[in-house]
Amino acid sequence: MSSPSPRPSAPRLSTARALLRLLEFARPVLPRLALGAVTALGAALMALMIPIALEWVVGGPIASGETTAVVWGALAVLGLGLAEALMVYLRRWLVVAPATYVEYDLRRTFYARLQHLPVAFHDRWQSGQLLSRMMQDIGLIRRWLAFGLILLVVNVLTVVIGAVLLFQWHWALAAVFVASGIPMWIQGFLFEREYGTLTRLSQDQQGDLATSVEESVHGIRVLKAFGRGPHALRRFTGQAQTLRDTEMRKAGAIARIEFWLVFMQEFAFAVSLIMGIWLASLGRIGVDQLFAYFAMVTILRWPIESIGFLFAFMMDARTATDRIFEVFDAQNTITDPERPVEIAEPRGALAFEGVHFRYQDAGSAEPDLLNGIDLEVRPGETMALVGLTGSGKTTLTTLPTRLYDVTGGRVTIDGVDVRDLRLVDLRRIIATAFEDATLFSASVRDNVLLGRDDLDPRSPEADRVLREALDVAQAAFVDDLPDGADTLIGEEGLSLSGGQRQRLALARAVAARPAVIVMDDPLSALDVDTEERVQAELRRVLAGTTALIVAHRPSTVALADRVALLEGGRITAVGTHAELMARSAHYRSVISSFEREVEQEEAWRNDRSPFDDPGPTADLDVIAGEKDEEAAR
Template sequence: MTSTAPSTRLSTARALARLLPFAKPVMPRLVLGAVSALLASLVALGIPLVLEAFVGENGPIASGELWPIIGASAVVLALGLAEAGLIWLRRWFVLTPATSVEYDLRTSFYQRLQRLPVAFHDRWQSGQLLSRMMQDLSVIRRWLAFGLILLLVNILTIFVGSLILFRWHWALGTTFLIFSLPIWYAGYRFEKRYGALTRQSQDQAGDLATAVEESVHGIRVLKAFGRGKHALRQFTRQAETLRETELDKARAIGLIWFWLVLLPDIAFASCLAVGIVLNATGQLQVQELFAFFAMATVLRWPMESIGFLFSFLLDARTATDRIFEVFDEQNTITDPENPVSISQPRGELAFEGVHFRYQDAPATQRDLLDGIDLVLRPGETMALVGLTGSGKTTLTTLPTRLYDVTGGRVTLDGVDVRDLRLAELRRHISMAFEDATLFSSSVRENVLLGREDLAPGSPEADAALAEALAVAQASFVYDLPDGADTIIGEEGLSLSGGQRQRLALARAVAAKPAVLVLDDPLSALDVDTEALVEEALRQVLADTTALIVAHRPSTVALADRVALLERGRVTAVGTHSELLRTSEHYRHVISSLELEEARVRAPQAEEAKEVAR
């Protein structure tokens, strides 16, 4: 997803003010950094005044004596050293606070991503979130440490320096200001154009990051189908679009720099002409003209930097907008205000008049789940079967509140799951998905992910790990280089599909839930391994309530009862034999499952024969 939220929703000042809660703890050091920078600028402004005294008729240079000249040079050197020391202090004061703000923002952003519902992640591209997490937060950190302070200090320096220019003659000061005023107009025009380009560029960079991430994760598919060149062409188009936007930004910056360099030069030339006239008429001394131009030279850098600092300001504003777009997302799945607790869950899971539809579904479209009534008795294993698109997987996401129902309710032991704290709910109900997701950590950490109550390395943790691996028939773990402490690759892609599924199943079993929700967790297993896993699962499910999405007749055999889902409704519930006898649609579904299983098993049987030979 590329956000299209308008960047002009808030003024730049109000948008950046949203960073204050994060910057408040380090504000004293940021202020000290700004004071140090301001003092450095004031010292720089003082040097022309000192030079005026030194080159005057009664100054040390006019005397021609060595020691007064050395003394005057030492004073100028001391002022230069003082300016350098204050600049060092400014950096020392602000660097640590700026990184602290970046750290707090980054951890808060990550925490927000963890808390936002799955529906949010369905809508947003991972590359967009990644670019915000890394690129935008770095822009904010650099702006706090450098851009903000220099912008404020340089504006104050220009204001103070401009007032001092009038000290020598009002005509010189007026001339300098008149030729400098167009800089502010150019800055205003620049802000409007550059702000839009910055937002466009950062969004395009997020899209490009998404493309890279997808191609890296899907590298096996691209190679298998020989579509690397196709992916490259798509990436090249996106990269070219970003390049054109960056060139537009560069042109905008180049134009503002043109005016920032040209206008001060015009001002200098005009002031020189005015100064010569004033000197010729006796209204201005040479040393005063010299000091005026020394002061104007000091002011040149602050004036020229305004364009760069304004662009930096707009980059930071856009980055802040993009960060707070995520912070501002509404979290609809939260802990209740008055939570209920279930200390000893029996495991009764019930769906009562459940309706569900996705947020972006057309109003004319019927609910994906359209009035589900289903009760799983404590300790019962219920298989959920139906044709593709009937809503099986969607139904499994509701007990743990990955999504919330849009009508009706889901209860655990008679308590609406929305009345339980999320942490407690997800302790009582555990899930294993068909698409097994593993993390780039050890096998042990992946399997015991849901057991916060177990101390790492404790005998209890080792026992829970061994039991879960045994149930999932995942003994292959012990053959890995470091056994259960082997670090598996990104998303577990270094393992086979069946191995990943077995570890995901072990993770769900190790959580010791009261209710186990399994979304076809055995689809990637061979016949023999599946039979062993099912036999072990029967022992686990003997005292655990289970809802299993079945895509194979062999999985249906695990169940005490079967629920038939048809177009978002449960149309029949009973034992496998009862439904075969009474439901024509059930017989059709089972026949479809058998055909699909035969199609999948055929290559496996051929492979087994080859191995036997």
């Protein structure tokens, strides 16, 4: 299971400063958002004018008994209501489309940022956390911009304007209303501190929960095979219960501020009613004024009550913004150089010069995983890289394409430090085929031609490159798929066998036509017969291509012109297979371990004990000797 994603350690910005970071995305649509706010304020002003109209109706036509004037007063109130409804419609029409544009821009930028950040970033972050930020948090920001922000600003202004209007009827009644707001502001301050912490915790827990779902779905075969479904369910249930508890605490915080908002209004209403009747009995306020006062207070009820959930909405949006910008602010250490070098015609000379490497989270007391690698792969040469498990072979293959950067020394291509090349140019020169073949939910054609953005996927040239790559990888099974090369394969290619996925990944590397190809045991999932045919094709294809191949099988070593032995983070020997067998005891031990693994695979394939006499095996020395003789000729 993935480790938790990093939690924020930087000082927390104020809510206003945090939300202002959205301005760079909202700036193109600010005019329409501002017009939406104006129309929302206009709707509020129409509502606030209704009590003034009612005061005129009660104090004039109703008091005098003028029926016709009452009708005109009713029509005036109706007109104000219709104008308010029109303003509400305009507000929605003005803000919905701009908010979706901001959502689109945020989502596109977020995805681009994920593609741009180095592999080391993705090693530290749970995929579920990134997914929840991409979908849930950005969607929440869109809803807040279109609804929460405008209504919060307008409702606060409505309350302020309404409170000022109350003073035209009687200062004492208005003072009661204003004084009732003091406890609400105090509770609002306390609410921000508590709810801000809870909403951050909740959104992080939702990301963790998404990660658990994703891991369980991707690992469903393992869970079923080992009968660990109930264990995964218990783990998920515990996480879901923790999230529920946090959501209940959030609901409690909202309930408390809502209590104060409603209670203080009712308290002010009751006090105002008693005081108003007393003032009316003394003749200090008219019935029409008292009626208008309570009509105004009634209209202000919803703006006041809404401030609670709108404030909570703002805190949710602020937390979502923090989580989005944690990714935007992540440092990218693998970037294009300021003054890139171009290699017009790559020859494919790959060299490691004094290379050191350690992962970023490795302790300072730990030795470097790669500790002074010196290795030269000549143009057109196939170099096999062998070593025991944990010696750093796979890590070494990630350095030429700058999936990780060296922490010391340098990697060069044709004498140029790979850090002096643009990433897009570097990754056209060097292609990689991984042991763990990753395919995408797309057609076979799109997967194989992934590295050929210079080709139209439907062009005759693309068809030729596709067919040649599939032939090299011995992927004739593609022709038997329902739609051939246009067949859509499932998520991560799990609808295919391991060997089929590996062959398509190998075809993808071949189709890229690189000057250098780096392969991390690309044939491990193939049977012996298929592997032999693939090797024969690779010998032909790699004749002019520089290749660095991590080998875990004797047959893969046989494909190479030379072999490099990796031991303790260093290259301890380089030479042909025959030379290393003659002079390196450690190399003989490594090769023996390869042969034992092959014998065990054959034993299991033939359904017999791996401890039985395996019989004759392929003579690797003979194959290597033939290659040496051919090279000498």
